[in-house]
Amino acid sequence: MHHYRLGVACVASEIVLSGxxxxxxxxxxxIRIRRGAPDDGPIDWRDHPQGAETTPAWAQVDYFRSADGxxxxxxxxxxxxxADFAIRDDGRTITVETTEGETDxxxxxxxxxxxxxxxxxxxxxxCIHGTALASDxxxxxxxxxxxxxxxxxxxxxxxxxxxxVTDDIVGIEQGPGGLLxxxxxxRLRMWPDTARRLGLGATADVLFPTATEMExxxxxxxxxxxxxxxxxxxxxxxxxxxxxxxxxxxxxxPWGERLAELGANLHGxxxxxxxxxxxxxxxxxxxxxxxxxxxxTLPDDLEALPRMAGSLRQRLFR
Numbered sequence: 001m002h003h004y005r006l007g008v009a010c011v012a013s014e015i016v017l018s019g020x021x022x023x024x025x026x027x028x029x030x031i032r033i034r035r036g037a038p039d040d041g042p043i044d045w046r047d048h049p050q051g052a053e054t055t056p057a058w059a060q061v062d063y064f065r066s067a068d069g070x071x072x073x074x075x076x077x078x079x080x081x082x083a084d085f086a087i088r089d090d091g092r093t094i095t096v097e098t099t100e101g102e103t104d105x106x107x108x109x110x111x112x113x114x115x116x117x118x119x120x121x122x123x124x125x126x127c128i129h130g131t132a133l134a135s136d137x138x139x140x141x142x143x144x145x146x147x148x149x150x151x152x153x154x155x156x157x158x159x160x161x162x163x164x165v166t167d168d169i170v171g172i173e174q175g176p177g178g179l180l181x182x183x184x185x186x187r188l189r190m191w192p193d194t195a196r197r198l199g200l201g202a203t204a205d206v207l208f209p210t211a212t213e214m215e216x217x218x219x220x221x222x223x224x225x226x227x228x229x230x231x232x233x234x235x236x237x238x239x240x241x242x243x244x245x246x247x248x249x250x251x252x253x254p255w256g257e258r259l260a261e262l263g264a265n266l267h268g269x270x271x272x273x274x275x276x277x278x279x280x281x282x283x284x285x286x287x288x289x290x291x292x293x294x295x296x297t298l299p300d301d302l303e304a305l306p307r308m309a310g311s312l313r314q315r316l317f318r
Contacts, residue, residue, distance in 0.1 A: 003027060006116060007171015007182045009125050015096065015104055019112045019185045021227055031119050033094045033111065038071055038086050045073055072118070072270060076110060083107060085115050091122030091272070112185055113168050114268075120169065121268035124276040126283055128172065129267040131188070132165035132181045132230075133157050135317045139181040139230035141170050142296075143265045144238030149298055149305075151188045153238070156309035157316075163226040164188065169267050172232060172287055179232040179290045186225045233317060234292040237261055241300035248312050249297040258288040 004011045004020035013033035048065035059078035076083045084097040120127050130143040131154045142150045158164055166184030173180045262284045
């Protein structure tokens with residue numbers, strides 16, 4: 001078993017998760033990932049469309065739930081390569097079955113994102129879907145839909161000296177001295193055209209070599225990774241790029257929108273039980289009350305982003 005950290009959780013996995021930092025020895029395990037089928041014997045699977053997130057164009061994804069409600073199942077099929085994930089309803093166990101030709105690297109990319117995102121939420125360890133960066137001992141979180149520029153902005157800020165705390169899954173905890181952002185996924189994912197325009201084409205890793213339709217690549221700078229929790233400074237919701245702007249625009253989000261916006265960016269669509277939902281609301285309310293939540297709009301000029309990242313860094317962490 002390999003042991004990793006993701007947010008406040010310790011994950012024990014039979015599959016190497018190369019994007020996650022290793023857990024300290026002796027850490028109690030919150031989520032276990034193993035190969036094979038669930039131990040409950042033959043399971044009566046039923047279609048469960050409510051479990052679906054945005055289905056990627058590069059794969060067929062089917063969602064199921066067991067008749068007794070104890071398991072969820074997500075099945076990825078791309079180019080005949082099948083990855084079958086079962087998640088216990090308490091989020092504490094994930095099983096993985098594959099067909100021949102499926103690589104552990106590809107499994108890792110699925111597990112580190114949508115699979116663990118679902119499991120964390122079911123386990124009562126809710127996370128924000130976003131990217132967290134650190135500077136001068138403080139962290140910011142970037143939220144926003146696909147294509148608004150989270151990864152490209154994050155990389156530009158890393159090149160200006162910011163540290164990457166986590167990408168995709170952001171775990172926030174209420175500590176004795178305030179809110180803390182925990183380390184997680186240590187690599188950024190972006191579209192290859194974005195990587196090329198930022199000068200990263202030669203250093204980017206293809207995430208799914210057997211599925212050319214899934215074009216996203218990953219980039220990382222090992223020297224920039226933050227391996228300890230960082231106090232939360234602010235949360236930014238990225239809006240679609242605006243071609244009329246000459247400089248980034250930042251606005252305070254009205255109090256009434258903060259909680260709703262944070263809730264809309266929870267990672268994983270599978271809702272936990274009542275106690276889990278109570279924890280979610282408690283965490284979201286603590287973030288909304290304990291840190292500024294702002295909207296951020298970037299000019300529609302990707303080539304100019306590295307040039308403006310230095311002054312933007314100062315504004316984001318101010």
